[in-house]
Amino acid sequence: MRVTLFRSDLSNPAKPSRESRNIEVRGQDIPYVLKRYRGRSSVGLIIDHRGLTVTAPRRASDRFIVDAIQQQADWVLQKLEQWRGRKPLSVLWRDGIVVSFLGEPVTVRRDLFHRGAPALEDSYLLLAASDDGEAMRRQVIDWYRQQARSHFPLRVADFCARFALPAPRVIVSNAETRWGSCNVKREVRLSWRLMKAPPRVIDYVIAHELAHLKHMNHSAAFWALVAHIYPQYKAAQQALRRNDALYRAF
Ligand SMILES: [Zn+2]
Known part of the structure; x- marks a missing residue:
């Protein structure tokens, strides 16, 4: 029989901690939000209209997180660029548009x-x-x-x-x-x-x-x-x- 012990912790284990950080990627200063989750085993990168969000294991070292971002440098810069180009166009309503x-x-x-x-x-x-x-x-x-x-x-x-x-x-x-x-x-x-x-x-x-x-x-x-x-x-x-x-x- 297996017995699973839970650590007593009153905080919600699913709720991540949040922290605003910056990282230099290929000479560009990129702000990001770091979210640490208990029970997570890998680093994840999300880019949307809010910019870069990094999800990481609770106890991941800074080095581990920075390396994970740097390894995806091309992807990160390309995606951020795509989002920057996504401002809605304005339309001038007139004949012939x-x-x-x-x-x-x-x-x-x-x-x-x-x-x-x-x-x-x-x-x-x-x-x-x-x-x-x-x-x-x-x-x-x-x-x-x-x-x-x-x-x-x-x-x-x-x-x-x-x-x-x-x-x-x-x-x-x-x-x-x-x-x-x-x-x-x-x-x-x-x-x-x-x-x-x-x-x-x-x-x-x-x-x-x-x-x-x-x-x-x-x-x-x-x-x-x-x-x-x-x-x-x-x-x-x-x-x-x-x-x-x-x-x-x-
Ligand atoms: Zn969907």
């Missing part, structure tokens, strides 16, 4: 003869001539939302049919940074802004959320399921990151 729809350029036109809701004709999105900048913005966003309401459920249904997955409820969201999310009620939320992306990128986000319905984490089993549902997911994932500023522009 070009927007991205399903990965293709579409020119927005105020048309003297056009009445009612926006309509896509070839690569032109026609709006009523009376629309000013703010009205244009609203009309175009409504139009994207409407396209999303038909595109997303069709793609979700297609994946579910092909992989014998129970169909979730699909909700079109207005999220600016979270392209997709899901919950235990089996609701999948997808941002209408994704309609700016090519269909293969939208398919990746859908595959990602469908895989979360089975694995509510980013474990190896989760990524294996994503790869099973959508084998080319890595290229789509990169395309989504590269065009982040474009998709968030409005």
Whole structure:
């Protein structure tokens, strides 16, 4: 029989300690947040809009942590650079602006003869001539939302049919940074802004959320399921990151 002894410790063992630090990587001064966790055995690096976060074992030495970061110097600098380029673009709403729809350029036109809701004709999105900048913005966003309401459920249904997955409820969201999310009620939320992306990128986000319905984490089993549902997911994932500023522009 094995007996496991727990150290008496009133602090939450899952809660990491946090510390702000700096490190010089190839001559650049990089600030980072160090989070130490009890029970962790390796160093992990995370880069997102907050910058670099390092997760480390509770008792890891400074040398061990610094070495782990330096070993990934190329990756760290490259990722930080990518995030720096990710400021949303601002849009000046006027006749002739070009927007991205399903990965293709579409020119927005105020048309003297056009009445009612926006309509896509070839690569032109026609709006009523009376629309000013703010009205244009609203009309175009409504139009994207409407396209999303038909595109997303069709793609979700297609994946579910092909992989014998129970169909979730699909909700079109207005999220600016979270392209997709899901919950235990089996609701999948997808941002209408994704309609700016090519269909293969939208398919990746859908595959990602469908895989979360089975694995509510980013474990190896989760990524294996994503790869099973959508084998080319890595290229789509990169395309989504590269065009982040474009998709968030409005
Ligand atoms: Zn995820």
